[in-house]
Amino acid sequence: MPLSERALIERIRRRASSRKFSAITRGIGDDCAVLDPPPGHELLVTTDFCLENVHFRREWHPAKAVGHRCLVRGLSDIAAMGGDPLAAFLSLALPAEIPQKWVDGFFDGLLALAERWKVPLAGGDIAQSPQGVMADIMVLGSVPRGKAILRSGGKPGDVLYVTGTLGLSVAALQAFRAGKKPTAKSTPRHFFPDPRIDIGRLLRERKLATAMIDLSDGLSTDLSHICDESGVGAVVYATSVPYVGGENGLEFALNGGEDYELLFTANPRARVPKEIDGVPVTAIGEIVQRRGMWLEDKRGKVAKLRPRGWEHFRGEKK
Ligand SMILES: Nc1ncnc2c1ncn2[C@@H]1O[C@H](COP(=O)(O)OP(=O)(O)O)[C@@H](O)[C@H]1O
Ligand SMILES: Cc1ncc(C[n+]2csc(CCOP(=O)(O)OP(=O)(O)O)c2C)c(N)n1
Numbered sequence: 001m002p003l004s005e006r007a008l009i010e011r012i013r014r015r016a017s018s019r020k021f022s023a024i025t026r027g028i029g030d031d032c033a034v035l036d037p038p039p040g041h042e043l044l045v046t047t048d049f050c051l052e053n054v055h056f057r058r059e060w061h062p063a064k065a066v067g068h069r070c071l072v073r074g075l076s077d078i079a080a081m082g083g084d085p086l087a088a089f090l091s092l093a094l095p096a097e098i099p100q101k102w103v104d105g106f107f108d109g110l111l112a113l114a115e116r117w118k119v120p121l122a123g124g125d126i127a128q129s130p131q132g133v134m135a136d137i138m139v140l141g142s143v144p145r146g147k148a149i150l151r152s153g154g155k156p157g158d159v160l161y162v163t164g165t166l167g168l169s170v171a172a173l174q175a176f177r178a179g180k181k182p183t184a185k186s187t188p189r190h191f192f193p194d195p196r197i198d199i200g201r202l203l204r205e206r207k208l209a210t211a212m213i214d215l216s217d218g219l220s221t222d223l224s225h226i227c228d229e230s231g232v233g234a235v236v237y238a239t240s241v242p243y244v245g246g247e248n249g250l251e252f253a254l255n256g257g258e259d260y261e262l263l264f265t266a267n268p269r270a271r272v273p274k275e276i277d278g279v280p281v282t283a284i285g286e287i288v289q290r291r292g293m294w295l296e297d298k299r300g301k302v303a304k305l306r307p308r309g310w311e312h313f314r315g316e317k318k
């Protein structure tokens with residue numbers, strides 16, 4: 001059984017004290033939080049569910065990793081716009097039978113990541129859930145007016161880039177399904193992914209990216225969002241996609257999901273660094289005028305690339 005609603009909110013309030021943040025006039029404790037965004041900036045707002053047995057399993061994921069991954073989902077969206085996070089809000093529904101120890105672990109993970117990126121938890125809601133933990137994270141961010149990097153800016157001829165190494169997160173899930181016990185040590189990118197906020201900001205500041213998205217559903221599906229919004233197509237070079245070997249390596253990289261890396265397009269003349277903050281930045285393809293997506297293999301053979309990443313309502317499959 002968790003603490004009472006009142007006691008729980010008091011505990012969160014104590015732990016999440018947002019006094020030291022200049023953008024927060026009023027944090028936890030009133031009807032609304034009062035925010036004071038930097039002058040000349042626009043607000044970014046994103047919200048994402050984190051649901052038991054959809055996004056995590058209590059028997060697979062330590063509470064700390066669940067809290068961390070919950071906040072990462074929002075921070076990664078802010079990164080994908082080239083923005084800086086301002087404040088986070090958490091709506092949390094807990095089943096009556098959950099131990100307070102689990103709840104404390106969840107906040108350990110969430111607040112450690114919030115601290116690392118200096119994002120105050122400035123409000124939220126608590127309710128009893130009829131079944132399973134349900135967390136909805138909302139993150140507000142800011143970006144200089146008119147400078148957000150949209151999904152819609154891709155142009156034919158642009159080069160397609162991705163940060164990091166893909167497919168590691170889904171590989172950990174597959175290991176769980178096979179009865180193995182992957183750990184944060186063996187697969188940190190699954191349990192404790194770091195959001196690519198600094199990279200997103202640098203790409204915006206240096207005007208390098210023309211379009212950007214974070215990889216939550218999987219490269220094939222998230223690339224289709226860039227293509228749809230930009231009104232373009234794309235060719236991906238299979239041999240360039242950064243993944244760790246293994247028979248399913250490429251499949252995991254293309255369709256796995258929850259990589260929380262950045263996928264972006266850039267003008268071919270843009271000087272995109274090969275590495276940013278120790279994270280590799282790899283050219284994996286190009287944007288073309290013709291709508292659709294194609295995968296080119298090492299012999300130059302081209303096949304249709306379909307969006308086969310994560311989709312809710314398609315039944316559990318990965
Ligand atoms: N229930 C909803 N009501 C309104 N807008 C929604 C809803 N669900 C998703 N959206 C919007 O649809 C767009 C795509 O959502 P989604 O694919 O979940 O993005 P992401 O992968 O960044 O979370 C976003 O602009 C999101 O805000
Ligand atoms: C128990 C469990 N099963 C499956 C997955 C895999 N999974 C769940 S949701 C998802 C995709 C991302 O989630 P979504 O809610 O679509 O995020 P969004 O695109 O809205 O950011 C993946 C790969 C998981 N993380 N945990």
Ligand SMILES: [Mg+2]
Pocket residue numbers: 047048
């Ligand atoms: Mg979403």
